[in-house]
Amino acid sequence: MSADYQHQSVLTKEVIDYLQPRPGQNFIDSTLGGGGHSEELLKKNKPGGKVLALEIDPHAVVASQRRLARNKDRIIIVKRSYVHLKEIWSKYKNTLPHIDGIVIDLGLSSDQLDRANRGFSFSDQGPLDMRFDPGQKLTASEIILTWSESELVNMFRKYGEIPNAKHLSHGLVTWRQDLAPSDFVKQKQKLLKTSAFVSAILRISYIPERELPRFRRHPATLVFQALRLAVNHELENLEQFLPQALEILRPGGRLAVISFHSLEDRIVKDFFKDGAKDCICPPQNPICNCNHRSKLKILIKKIIQPGAAEIKANPRSRSAKLRVIEKI
Ligand SMILES: C[S@@+](CC[C@H](N)C(=O)[O-])C[C@H]1O[C@@H](n2cnc3c(N)ncnc32)[C@H](O)[C@@H]1O
Incomplete structure (x- = not known):
């Protein structure tokens, strides 16, 4: 962890135990963050081994460049999404001709969660932003202010599995009608305040603020999760990433995935299960074709x-889950 980037890497020992980095081997860290996993890989794959690290948050890129500066001849940091994994690797194939292991540590870093101006936390006063990549256009605020009621319902159901998605979306659409001034563009540019959004959720859910302490988790938790997944296309990105990772690994190479909630873990689990099977015909098929x-x-x-x-x-x-496979 560095002074200007607060994130403690998760399951580091286990990732290293399973990826088994050795001198001269090459790795990809698909979500560099504060650089904790990369740093451990770099300790074990010297001399000669390289790490290609991807990250879309410029703040994390700068902090990790600083943290890993003494390994700068063995780490290549690329500020691009892991969705483009295959294309990015093809550019660095001469430097890393074989990939011995890949790690992806999903979700957000503590640094992102704790910075009020990133808008990830419902306990902060910041703008409702939630972009990992601040260069991206779509923000959480824009979703709440401009998506139709049915789009909001679908989003809350798909990414938050929120039981009262319909009631919540209707309430938000009614609430924003009162909120948006005629100069709607200006309102959008300013971004909603996280605190105002949380108050609206509580009001729509008939929860007085004074009753918050009796909830085991904040009633806005799933709403925030859904919005974050929608803003950053996290589930879709993961679905695109997994086959590319498997493709570029050398045979015998390993892929370690750390996920933080059931929607992500389900995607990983199903991909791994299908990949491990010799036949994926529907069970009613009498013979395999x-x-x-x-x-x-x-x-x-x-x-x-x-x-x-x-x-x-x-x-x-506490909610981290690690799964690891080896390419045949
Ligand atoms: C949990 S943190 C990673 C922490 C890191 N493993 C460490 O040890 O410090 C997840 C990181 O993934 C980044 N991220 C999210 N979506 C990404 C994407 N599509 N491509 C690359 N990085 C992404 C986030 O900005 C965040 O910094």
Whole structure:
């Protein structure tokens, strides 16, 4: 962790144990963040081994460049999305001709969560932004102010599995009608305040603020999760990333995925399960005609989660889940 970037890497020991970095091997860190996983990989793959690291948050890029400066001849940091993994690697193929392992650590960093101006936390006064990449156009505020009621319902159901999505979306559309001035563009540019949005959610859900302490988790948690996934296309990105990662790994290379909630984990689990099967025909097919052959071996049958000591030291790690496969 560096002084200007607050994030404690999660499940680092387990990632290293499974990726087994050795001198001269090359790795991809698909979500560099504060550089914790990259740093450990760089310790183990010297001399000669390289790390290609991707990140879309410029603040994280600068902090990691500083943290990893002493390894700058062995790390290539690219400010681009892991959605373009294959294309990015093809540009650096001469430097990293074989990829021995890939790690992707999903979700957001503590640094992003704790900076009020990023708008990820419902307990802050910042703008309702939620972009990992501040250069992207779509913000959470724009979604809340401009998407139709049915688009909001679908978004809350798909990304938050929110049971009262219809009631909430109707309430938000009514609320924003009173809020938006005639100069709507100006309103959009300013971005809604996170606190105003949270108050609206509570009012629509008939929850007086004074009753908040009796909730185990804040009633806006799933709403914020849904918005963040929608703003950053996180589930769609993950779906695009997994096959590319498997493709560019060398045979015997390993892929480690850390996810933080069930929607992500389901995508990872299903991709790994299908990839490990020799046949993916529907069960009602009397004979196999899919010609599918297993491409990977699942190395962790269930999931690995942080132990009590890690959770005590870093409570935010508690929902992390690690899955690892090896390419056949
Ligand atoms: C949990 S943090 C990673 C922490 C990192 N493993 C460490 O040890 O410090 C996730 C990071 O992924 C980045 N990110 C999110 N979507 C991305 C994408 N599509 N491409 C690249 N990075 C992304 C976020 O900006 C965030 O910094």
